Amino acid sequence: MEEEMRANMLVIRELDKNEDTQKVEELERRCEAGSCGEMSLFTDLLGDPICRIRNSPSFLMLVAEIGPGKEIVGIIRGCIKVVSCGQHLRRPSNEDSDLKIEPICTKLAYILGLRVSPSHRRKGIALKLVNRMEEWFRRNGAEYSYMATELDNKPSLNLFTKKCNYTKFRTPSILVQPVFAHRVKTHRRQITIIELTPPEAETLYRRQLSATEFFPQDIDRIVQNKHNAGTFLAVPTEYLWTGLDRFLSDPPESWAVMSAWNCKEVFKLEIKGASLARRLAAKATRMVDKALPWLRIPSVPDVFTPFGLLFLYGLGGQGQQADKMAKVLCGHAHNIAKELGCGVVVTEVASQEPLRSAIPHWKRLSCAEDVWCMKRLVEDYSDGSLGDWSKSPPGLSIFVDPREF
Structure with missing residues (x-):
């Protein structure tokens, strides 16, 4: 015994x-190790x-x-x-x-x-x-x-x-968008995208989002981390950018900010259980998208083998056009993910997030209700x-x- x-x-x-x-x-x-939808x-x-x-x-x-x-x-x-x-x-x-x-x-x-x-x-x-x-x-x-x-x-x-x-x-949503073979338009004629330096990103976040639930006090370590793929600010093209100090003291009527984190170097995902027919159909969309990128066909990346993801965080903004600017930032993030070789772009937002509707995603790959x-x-x-x-x-x-x- x-x-x-x-x-x-x-x-x-x-x-x-x-x-x-x-x-x-x-x-x-x-x-x-289950995740949302069919991803694990x-x-x-x-x-x-x-x-x-x-x-x-x-x-x-x-x-x-x-x-x-x-x-x-x-x-x-x-x-x-x-x-x-x-x-x-x-x-x-x-x-x-x-x-x-x-x-x-x-x-x-x-x-x-x-x-x-x-x-x-x-x-x-x-x-x-x-x-x-x-x-x-x-x-x-x-x-x-x-x-x-x-x-x-x-x-x-x-x-x-x-x-x-x-x-x-809390019951936030995980929103997932595939990375296509073509680049996404970002409407640069109406909106200017500015990449902030890590110190600028830290200052902006502390001034604008520090009272948001779960905001980390060591935000400086996050934006300076090697996995951080950049922090991007969207403003109207007519707004004269002369630096962060002027932006904080005299911001435009509408603006949006977002950061990207490269998870590809940390872990990978795969979609399991897909039928052969679905795999072939996905491959066909990629072939057409690659051959005819100007058609901007929403192709399905090869997510049936291990792939990396780009995670978007720090979403925020103000003004009537903030949702439009957030959508442009998501398009910019998609293009970054394409350059990095990631299969999807992912973000997680509160169920009542005002800018949620601006985030492109595929419902089948997303998770409408995560539980914290x-x-x-x-x-x-x-x-x-x-x-x-x-x-x-x-x-x-x-x-x-x-x-x-």
């Missing part, structure tokens, strides 16, 4: 990158289990191993950062008697990449991994923890909402007037961190 207990003893420990990488890759292949996570391109979280301010990866052979049967990733709760706090300004509006921030933890081997499910391993990760969150001062999953992923939702006391918090669940990790409040963010109503927009997509 003791030998059997030792053989089945479960150990949860921190990942040893040198010793565990191959075993983790094998576990990832055994697990179907295919593989970590770099063969690095922590590649998707290494750019976060603070991160941890745990593995669950069992038996004398130390088989890895479960993994979980977690990271911690400081974000805005989407509220404002008015404080006296040092410069004058006016009140200065500041966003309310909190230390937020995020759980991603929870996997359990199919042969070891329903044995409480996932729950043990989550509990251990939450212990690390608390030790490092996180006030809240959240995770994201698909609406139809009942096992994951049941684990977090029924066993771990998370509540459904949240849990408060601490019992006491540092300031009783701030309330509990996990019980707050949704705002119009959210800031989706590309490091966690």
Whole structure:
């Protein structure tokens, strides 16, 4: 009996990158890491289990191993950062008697990449991994923890909402557009696209979007990261651009901003389960689009083999023409994705996002309702007037961190 207990003893420990990488890759292949529609996570391109979280301010990866052979049967990733709760706090300004509006921030933890081997499910391993990760969150001062999953992923939702006391918090949409063989027009005669430097992008985001829910306080690290493919500002052609200072003090009536993140160097996706007829039809659209690019046929890229994606984030803008400008920025991002060899352009927006209608996407590839669940990790409040963010109503927009997509 003791030998059997030792053989089945479960150990949860921190990942040893040198010793565990191959075993983790094998576990990832055994697990179907579902995403929206027919897409699923295919593989970590770099063969690095922590590649998707290494750019976060603070991160941890745990593995669950069992038996004398130390088989890895479960993994979980977690990271911690400081974000805005989407509220404002008015404080006296040092410069004058006016009140200065500041966003309310909190230390937020995020759980991603929870996997359990199919042969070891329903044995409480996932729950043990989550509990251990939450212990690390608390030790490092996180006030809240959240995770994201698909609406139809009942096992994951049941684990977090029924066993771990998370509540459904937000239901954003993941919008996916294929990258065609032709370039997309961006109407440069009416709208000018300006590529901002990382310092300019940081300043603009802090001035305009810092009170948006989930806005990361280390936005400077994001826009300066090697995976960031640029931040782009769209303004009317007649607007004279002389620099960011003038834009912030005297902006045009309408404008839009958006950043792009190259996920191709981090992970790849593939669409599974497509019939031969559908594959051939998709190939035919690509052949025609490549031969006759001036027709601008909406062709289907080769998404039935591993492909990369370009993720759009930091969407924002003002004015009656902001949606038109956001659409132009999406077209510009499509052309960047084409140059990078990505198969799709993806963004995630709040269900009430004002610029949502401007984002081109294919409904079949997109996910109308992703589910974000949240849990408060601490019992006491540092300031009783701030309330509990996990019980707050949704705002119009959210800031989706590309490091966690």
